[in-house]
Amino acid sequence: MREVAVVGVGMTRFARLPFSNVEMFSLAGREALEDASLSPGDIQALVCGNVFAVFEEGQSNLAPFVASDLGLDPVPATRVEGACASASLAIRQALLGVASGAYDLVMAGGTEKVLAMETPLATRTFAMGCDSRYEAATGITFPGVFGMVAHQYAHKYKLPLSSLKERMAAVAVQNHAHALNNPKAQFHKAITAEEVLTSPMIADPLQLYDCCPFTDGAAVVILASMDRARDLVKKPIRISGFGQGSAGPLYTQGDLTRVQAREHSARMAYKQAGRTPQDIDVCELHDCFTIAQIVATEGLGFFPYGQGSQAVLEGKTGMRGEVTVNPSGGLKAKGHPIGATGAAQVYEIVKQLRGEAGPRQVEGARVGITDTLGGDLMTCSNIILEA
């Protein structure tokens, strides 16, 4: 397979936005095209991640609508859905298209308008990430999935639940602190552990501030063959590994603290890149809930299983940590438009590796990884990028 690089990135602010899914993708797509000094006519294919446009605005088959709006038609335009991992899967499909030699220039990313749904409908639709017959039918909601993960984590590692909750709160505090330096983030508000621990309970033991918000937004990347990339931009960011994994519903997984889809995906990405977890300087991972960040840092190999929760307290994942996690603010503070998140993670890592992250720049960042999880721990995708 050929080498592939990122030549352009763009994203809207993540917030409540008065724009349609197509409008948001076009805004982010235009920023990415300008970043790469390209025009719509240069793009040879579009892969667009989106989960719930059908419920948000009664729109299906989103990709050709985006292609037309952005002036990309009549090239191939495909929508990809993998719950919260949709944009990462879209990017991976685009990567395969360029690496295989089928295309030289592909636009990939995602868009989502979660806040078009009121909380009851959003709660109902997000539960569709669970098995509709054998899980959602019991009354589980998506935060409940991670509530189960948290209880199992505390039980397995014999950690008092109150200690685990303090460590989870520290994750939320850290991600909010990071987002203060991210103009694209939904929240620019520092929070305290006390605020987390006194917020309303959503799904025991997860409280409101353990949960990422509902958000609108879009993010887009432009991928090129490395040869083409070198002609186009001064700092092409090479993608050295891209993995993906799958798993069955929660009731098939056994130990929820070890996310099998991630283990498969991360192993694939590290192997392709010829890298180990210790090589990673900066990481954008899937903190849909605070416990999810703790579990992800272990699954990505940054800390031994069972030790991820104390690593936060020890500053190991902060701006000066061994591996800086979620300098963008993560899903928690940057926001989580579910179809777009994977592309926003790549956006951030690209900015970091180019040295363009300004006040949230991780010093000396040369190798980064993104981590996106979809649904009931069922889909995971990891992308390794290098300066």
Place this chain on the structure above:
Amino acid sequence: MKPILSYQDFVAGLKQNKLLGLRCRACGQVTAPPRATCPECRSFDLEILELSGRGRIETFTVIRVPPEPITEERTICLVKLEEGGQLMGSLLGVAPDEATMDLIAKPVRAGYRIDPQDILSGGERVGITFELV
């Protein structure tokens, strides 16, 4: 062609107070709920088995923001069945505020309930329930 044990068969079994599962003829693994292949050895050679309904709680959560059209708080558990496999279900007989870490490893028995359906549920909503034994 039809699944060896379909969702419809599974629900019909519940309504006769039977918890149906599958046993793999290749490796002996027992699993529920229904699926096409053995989760252990991936064989298609499965046969229907009636399960005891007994198991132990692996983990749980309490849903404080219920999904429409459910309106009450529920404790949802993942239960490891004694013959094999895991099932998700709502816990009856324990008030949500009494659901603590002590629930983990407690023995339970399965039943079922029918919740109101909506246009998104694809028909009747049948959910497994558990009671402490």
